[in-house]
Amino acid sequence: MSINWFTVIAQIVNFLVLAWLLKRFLYKPVLNAIDEREKRIASQIGDAEKKEADAKTEKETFRKKNEDFDRQRTALIDKALEETKAEKQRLLEEARKEATDLSKKMAEALKENQENLVKKIAEKAKDEVFVIVGKTLKDLANIALEQQIVDVFTGHLKNLNENEKKDLGTALAKSAAPVIIRTTFDITAAQQPGLEQSIKDAAGTDATFKFQTVPELISGIELNAGGYKIAWSISEYLESVKNSINEITGTKTVEK
Amino acid sequence: MKLSPDQTVFWKHGFIVINATIVWTWIIMLALIITSQVITRKLKTNIQISRWQCILEMLVTGIIKQIKDVGLQQPKKYIGFLGTLFLFILTSNICILFPFYLPPTSSLSTTAALAISVFIAVPFYGILEGGLLAYLKTYVQPSFIMLPFNIISELSRTLALAVRLFGNIMSGTVIVSILLSITPFIFPVVMSALGMLTGVVQAYIFSILAAVYITAATTKSGKPENISITTKK
Numbered sequence: 001m002s003i004n005w006f007t008v009i010a011q012i013v014n015f016l017v018l019a020w021l022l023k024r025f026l027y028k029p030v031l032n033a034i035d036e037r038e039k040r041i042a043s044q045i046g047d048a049e050k051k052e053a054d055a056k057t058e059k060e061t062f063r064k065k066n067e068d069f070d071r072q073r074t075a076l077i078d079k080a081l082e083e084t085k086a087e088k089q090r091l092l093e094e095a096r097k098e099a100t101d102l103s104k105k106m107a108e109a110l111k112e113n114q115e116n117l118v119k120k121i122a123e124k125a126k127d128e129v130f131v132i133v134g135k136t137l138k139d140l141a142n143i144a145l146e147q148q149i150v151d152v153f154t155g156h157l158k159n160l161n162e163n164e165k166k167d168l169g170t171a172l173a174k175s176a177a178p179v180i181i182r183t184t185f186d187i188t189a190a191q192q193p194g195l196e197q198s199i200k201d202a203a204g205t206d207a208t209f210k211f212q213t214v215p216e217l218i219s220g221i222e223l224n225a226g227g228y229k230i231a232w233s234i235s236e237y238l239e240s241v242k243n244s245i246n247e248i249t250g251t252k253t254v255e256k
Numbered sequence: 257m258k259l260s261p262d263q264t265v266f267w268k269h270g271f272i273v274i275n276a277t278i279v280w281t282w283i284i285m286l287a288l289i290i291t292s293q294v295i296t297r298k299l300k301t302n303i304q305i306s307r308w309q310c311i312l313e314m315l316v317t318g319i320i321k322q323i324k325d326v327g328l329q330q331p332k333k334y335i336g337f338l339g340t341l342f343l344f345i346l347t348s349n350i351c352i353l354f355p356f357y358l359p360p361t362s363s364l365s366t367t368a369a370l371a372i373s374v375f376i377a378v379p380f381y382g383i384l385e386g387g388l389l390a391y392l393k394t395y396v397q398p399s400f401i402m403l404p405f406n407i408i409s410e411l412s413r414t415l416a417l418a419v420r421l422f423g424n425i426m427s428g429t430v431i432v433s434i435l436l437s438i439t440p441f442i443f444p445v446v447m448s449a450l451g452m453l454t455g456v457v458q459a460y461i462f463s464i465l466a467a468v469y470i471t472a473a474t475t476k477s478g479k480p481e482n483i484s485i486t487t488k489k
Binding site: 002003004005006007008009010011012014015016017018019020021022023025026027029030031032033034036037040041 | 262271272273275277278281282285288289292293296299300301302303305309312313316317320332335336337339340341343344360363364365366368369370372373
């Protein structure tokens with residue numbers, strides 16, 4: 001039960017040595033290891049959290065990009081559809097216009113062709129009729145017919161109204177040259193005085209006369225004095241026939 | 257019958273005595289240090305660690321938690337002293353299951369040495385924490401009249417520490433010795449088991465009391481924030 005003071009001192013020293021050694025070999029290494037591990041775990045958790053945050057950010061970015069892409073794609077498709085529609089409409093319009101123009105041109109060409117044809121037919125018919133009629137009249141022309149023509153012309157002179165007679169008289173008076181009388185046939189010497197007298201009567205003035213034969217007149221007679229002209233021939237009737245033909249074919253070209 | 261290992265003297269030269277207490281203490285020290293050294297030599301900082309490392313870490317973190325629970329906010333500063341107190345007393349008490357072993361803690365010299373260590377450590381940590389003046393002021397608190405009582409308290413608790421540990425361990429050893437001579441079978445084993453339990457409890461009590469004394473000294477003389485933290489606890 002007694003205390004050995006040397007033992008007490010020795011035990012205190014022993015205890016202090018043990019404390020120092022245990023601190024050196026036990027507590028420090030173990031605590032350091034724990035700290036190191038905790039640090040590592042914390043850093044790993046931190047890394048993981050950072051990675052997760054990064055992944056979230058990436059995901060969000062990707063989602064946004066995807067949405068943008070979808071939106072752009074839809075917009076592009078819509079735009080392309082609109083453009084296609086507009087282009088289609090434009091092409092249709094163009095085609096329609098071209099078709100219209102073409103059909104108009106075709107109609108015009110057809111009409112022109114028709115008119116040309118009608119004109120040609122009419123010309124031909126007229127020419128033929130004239131030729132036939134002229135030939136016929138020429139064939140039929142004899143003294144009796146020629147006399148008849150002179151009579152008709154004389155009658156025509158007589159039937160002139162006062163103004164016409166006045167104009168004729170003025171023309172004859174003004175003209176120094178002789179009055180030219182053109183006929184298809186030769187006026188006989190027997191017929192000439194009668195015809196001259198009739199003209200003088202109608203004009204109410206004296207005049208000298210010159211007779212010319214022009215076969216182109218076709219059974220006609222023509223008086224020409226100082227720019228004044230009185231004529232009668234079958235050609236007038238033929239002209240009337242020509243107009244009638246034109247009316248029937250419905251073309252105005254002939255009149256031109 | 258030898259009541260204390262002090263009585264087993266191996267070598268003596270004047271004042272210097274090498275007795276069983278000192279020798280067994282050396283053996284325990286050696287065992288503790290070799291074990292620690294062997295295990296901590298291969299410490300890993302990975303998530304996967306060895307079982308021995310795990311046991312050591314549990315032990316160290318357990319001690320740290322206990323110190324923290326008592327009220328010391330920086331347990332790493334005190335683990336060298338308090339942890340060693342606990343481990344030494346625990347090992348020397350547990351080893352009673354070995355035959356011919358006499359625990360050094362059954363010697364009043366050892367327990368007195370440990371109690372004196374605590375007696376010195378308390379003002380040492382108190383002064384370290386708050387300075388000499390602040391520590392000395394704790395003796396006149398709450399009033400100057402308390403000075404003699406505080407001094408008596410310091411001495412008496414040191415004495416109590418030494419005698420408590422010595423009494424418990426010594427009595428256990430003595431009971432086992434007596435029982436061995438009366439009923440050599442069964443009963444001494446039971447008493448040994450009981451002695452081990454008492455030994456663990458005593459190791460815990462001794463270290464916790466030392467921690468409480470240090471806490472009291474450092475908290476009273478320490479910084480205001482330490483006080484507030486402690487009072488929160």
